[in-house]
Amino acid sequence: MAIEIFIGRNEQMMRQTFGNNVYIVPEDCSTVSSPHAKLTIHNNGVWQLEDLNSKNGTYVRNAEGEYERVFNVQITPDTIIRFGVAGHMSHSCWACHIKSWYEGNKDSYFYEFDRIQQLAAKYNEAVAKQEAINEKHNWIATFSSAGGMVVFIGMMACGIGGDSSVWMIGRLMIMSALPPLVKACFSKDGKKLKALRMKRAALLTCPKCFMPLTDIEIENRKCNKCKAK
Numbered sequence: 001m002a003i004e005i006f007i008g009r010n011e012q013m014m015r016q017t018f019g020n021n022v023y024i025v026p027e028d029c030s031t032v033s034s035p036h037a038k039l040t041i042h043n044n045g046v047w048q049l050e051d052l053n054s055k056n057g058t059y060v061r062n063a064e065g066e067y068e069r070v071f072n073v074q075i076t077p078d079t080i081i082r083f084g085v086a087g088h089m090s091h092s093c094w095a096c097h098i099k100s101w102y103e104g105n106k107d108s109y110f111y112e113f114d115r116i117q118q119l120a121a122k123y124n125e126a127v128a129k130q131e132a133i134n135e136k137h138n139w140i141a142t143f144s145s146a147g148g149m150v151v152f153i154g155m156m157a158c159g160i161g162g163d164s165s166v167w168m169i170g171r172l173m174i175m176s177a178l179p180p181l182v183k184a185c186f187s188k189d190g191k192k193l194k195a196l197r198m199k200r201a202a203l204l205t206c207p208k209c210f211m212p213l214t215d216i217e218i219e220n221r222k223c224n225k226c227k228a229k
């Protein structure tokens with residue numbers, strides 16, 4: 001038999017209608033309806049999230065960290081859901097939290113921190129890789145300045161182009177154009193690293209208060225802001 005969990009505010013009203021098959025959001029999340037949505041966990045492992053004509057909508061977070069409105073979608077335990085409009089009057093949680101809350105583990109974020117640690121390891125690896133690439137490119141750019149100088153002196157010493165002022169200018173141009181050209185090839189390095197770090201900050205958020213998590217908080221599997229663990 002599938003498990004059906006009804007999500008909403010106003011505990012008394014929710015329990016009167018749906019008994020124990022509920023997930024109650026805090027009363028101050030005033031943009032959440034009663035009921036707001038339904039999570040169905042089928043025996044075959046399929047998780048289905050359905051908005052129950054709520055006033056302010058149900059949203060799920062995509063891979064970019066943005067929230068998209070949904071009406072009836074298949075999700076996973078790792079899906080991050082927001083009930084209601086953005087801001088502190090909405091309620092957000094991982095789908096798995098609805099199930100653990102329903103099963104009586106209301107304050108456990110064990111599963112979420114496990115997944116966050118895995119994701120952090122992946123991001124740290126990607127950031128380290130990009131940092132190594134940037135360092136290599138910086139070194140090449142620095143070297144190209146010296147390279148330009150060597151070419152200039154070499155051409156002078158070998159008498160390439162003679163001593164005419166036109167050739168002098170030509171050699172100077174080669175020398176000065178090389179470093180900016182090389183730098184231009186690597187101009188996206190900084191942006192790539194910044195984008196990676198921003199995405200990491202947007203995605204690695206506390207599973208309860210959704211504030212960005214520090215490396216230490218991830219390592220300790222505990223949010224210092226709201227004490228979730």
Ligand SMILES: [Zn+2]
Nearest residue numbers: 206209223226
């Ligand atoms: Zn927190």
